[in-house]
Amino acid sequence: MxxxxxxxxxxxxxxxxxxxxxxxxxxxxxxxxxWRVSLQARVVLGTVAVGAVVLSLTAWLLLAQINQNLVDRKVDTSIAEARAGLADAQFQLDAAPEPTTGAGGLLQPLVEGLAGDTGSPRAYELVLAGPLSAAESSAGIGRASASLSDESVPEVLRTQVSDSSSGPYWTFTTIEFTGDADPRPDVAGVVVGDKLQVPGTNEEYALYYLFPLDDQQSALADVRRAVLTASAVLMALLGGIAWLVARQVVTPVRFARRIAERLAAGRLEERMHVRGDDDIARLGRSFNQMATSLQRQIRQLEELSRLQQRFVSDVSHELRTPLTTVRMAADVLHDARGQLDGATSRSAELLQGELDRFEALLAELLEISRFDAGAAQLELTDVDLVEVAERQLATQGLRAAQAGITMRLRVHTRPALTEADPRRIERIVRNLVSNAVAHSGSDRIELLVDADDEAAAIAVRDHGVGLRIGESALVFNRFWRADPARARTGGGTGLGLAIATEDAQLHGGWLQAWGEPGHGTQFRLTLPRRAGDDLRRSPLPLVPDDLAGVVGQPYRRLPVPPPDSPEPATGEAESSRGLR
Structure with missing residues (x-):
């Protein structure tokens, strides 16, 4: 426990x-x-902070000056009053008869008389010390208040008065009271002292006037409270003024931000309310002019896009009827080509081939028009990218073998499931593989498949002519062709990769390309495992591992083993490193 x-x-x-x-x-x-999110708060807090520093310095200097003036004035009046009192005391001593019982009997009534002239409460205290020639000269033999401590007169001033004759002398001190009879607290003060000559005895005594500074301290406390109150009021006013000024500037900026967000959301008719002719008003008018110009240009582009989409759709549909008629006639000629002469038979074969290509182009144009119109829909089901790759190897393997191309499948994760439209995924991969077979000029093609908890990916890698700098971004444009790769057996429509990109984006996925001249290309399709999820990375690298250090890439070149050397045991796992 x-x-x-x-x-x-x-x-x-x-x-x-x-x-x-x-x-x-x-x-x-x-x-x-x-402070981080509000410009108005930064302006107000900054203004208040700077104002507080300035007011603090001003108040400190003001209080120091007032304190110095009060003390200097008190010192001057104290010295003048003490000088007059000392002269009066010396006059009374000179006019008094020679004492018969000693100087004490003459001086004590003198001290009491001088103290009684100050009224109540007393304006000063008196201490009489002496005779100065005696050993006990430092002790006070007379004082106005019985509770007044001898320590109220500093030893430095006692020595100065005793050793000199050109007084009076003064200094600051703490007036102390002792005993229970007088509960007055200690107080700062000014002490002024000088010698008194007793006639007939030639004895010298020291008379000290002690002037308290409690009135000055009270006045300084009142001034300090007034300064602090005024500073607090000024700080509040300064903060309020800064808030109002900042609000006049920040409010239009906030309004402009909200209008900009609405414009970005497609509400192009939103405008700022403008009043006045100041800088903020001119900014608002300029903002509205910019919004109007953007709206006009966007409307024009939308109209052009609609016209283009309508044109493509109308032309595609209108061509179907004559194309069907031409197809029927071409089929008749193609079937009867054995009965025709050589030139006519060859023409029938060419016509059949071009009609096939034209039908493919028309089908792709119709598909593009559906994407542009937003009419494309997904039919989602579980799709295994490994099975998709295997089917493409089976369907296009013979064509690749006839072209002298070796095809290989490398699977890192089986199964590589994703929630997708199987028809569209098949079309994307078929387009990538057929392009590599027909246009890459490579003798070997690799299909790579991998998956993790968030995404599944398939990549098509060739070792052919590659892509020049900048072409990896252009290759997905409509009707774009890479000239060196199109001068071989035939050309495509130029819409296959554009449609593949639309299919990938419809799934919320990525279709990306990498290429280097002489090092081939790699196309990578990345799809989320679950429809609607956001992609953050791909389980396959975009840059092939064996070329991660080629010129132009921020990677160190890795050593490539000779073709006849065995693959390392970790080769399959290492292929997932690189640019994501």
Missing amino acids: SATGPAPTDGAATHALRRARAVVGWPARSLVRL
Whole structure:
């Protein structure tokens, strides 16, 4: 029990410490967040901070100057009053008869008389010390208040008065009171002292006037409170003014931001409300002019796009009827080509081939028009990319073998399932493989398949002519052709990769290309495992592992083993590294 007893206490203390940190840190975090997200808050807080520094310095200088003036004035009046009192005391001593009972009997009534002239409460205290020639000269023999401490007169001033005759002398001190009879607190003050000559005895005494500075301290406290109150009011006014000024500037900016967000969302008719002729108003008018110009250009582009889509759709549909008629006539000629002469038979074969190509072009144009019209729909089911790749190897393997091309499938993850439209995925992969067979000029083609928890990917890699710099972005444009690859057995329509890109985007996937002249190309299709998920990475590299260090790529060239060397055991796993 003793070993486990402190645990709840430690846990409670830790919990309390965390709560205290959370309570203390919440205002700081809120202030930092407000500073980061609000321009108006930054202006107000910055203005208040600068104003606080300026007002603090001004208040400090003002209070220091007032304090110095009050003290200097008190010192001057104290010296003047003490000088007059000392002269009066010396006059009374000179006019008094020679004492018969000693100087004490003459001086004590003198001190009491001088102190009685100050009224109540007393404007000053008196201390009489002497005779100065005696050993006990430092002790006071007379004082206005019995509770006044001898320590109220500094030793430095006592020595100065005793050793010099050109007084009076003064210094600052702390007037102290002792005993329970006088509850007055200690107070700062000014002490002024000089010698008194007792006639007939030639004895010298020191008379000290102690002037308290409590009135000056009270006045300075009142001034300090007034300055602090005025500073607080000024800070509030400064913050309010800064808030109003910043609001006049920030409000149109915030309104412009909201209008810009609405414009970006497609609400092109939104405009700013403009009032006045100042800089903000001119900014609003310029913003509205820009929005109007953008709206006009976007409307024009939309209209041109609609006209283009309508033209393609109308032409494609209108061509179907005459194309069907021409196809029927061409089929008759093609079937009867054995009965025709050589030139006519060859013409029938050429006509049949061109009609096949024309029908393919027309079908692709119709498919493009459906994409442009937003009418393309997905029929989702589970698709295994490994099976898709195997079917393409089976269907196009003979054509590749006739062209002297070796095809190989490398699977890293089986099965590589994804939720997709099987018809469209088959069309994408078929287009990539047929392009590699027909136009790459490569003697070997590889299909790579891999998958992880979030995505599945298939890549088609060839080792042919490759792509020049910048062509990897152009290859998906409509009707774009890479000239070096089109001068072989025939050309496509130029729409296959454009349709493949639309199919990939319809699934929320990526279709990307990489190529280097003389090093071949690689096309990679990446699809989310679940329809609607966002892609963040691909399980296959876009740049092939064996060429990750070619010129123009930010990778070190890796050593390539000779063709007859065995593949490393980790070769399949290593192929997933590289650019994602």
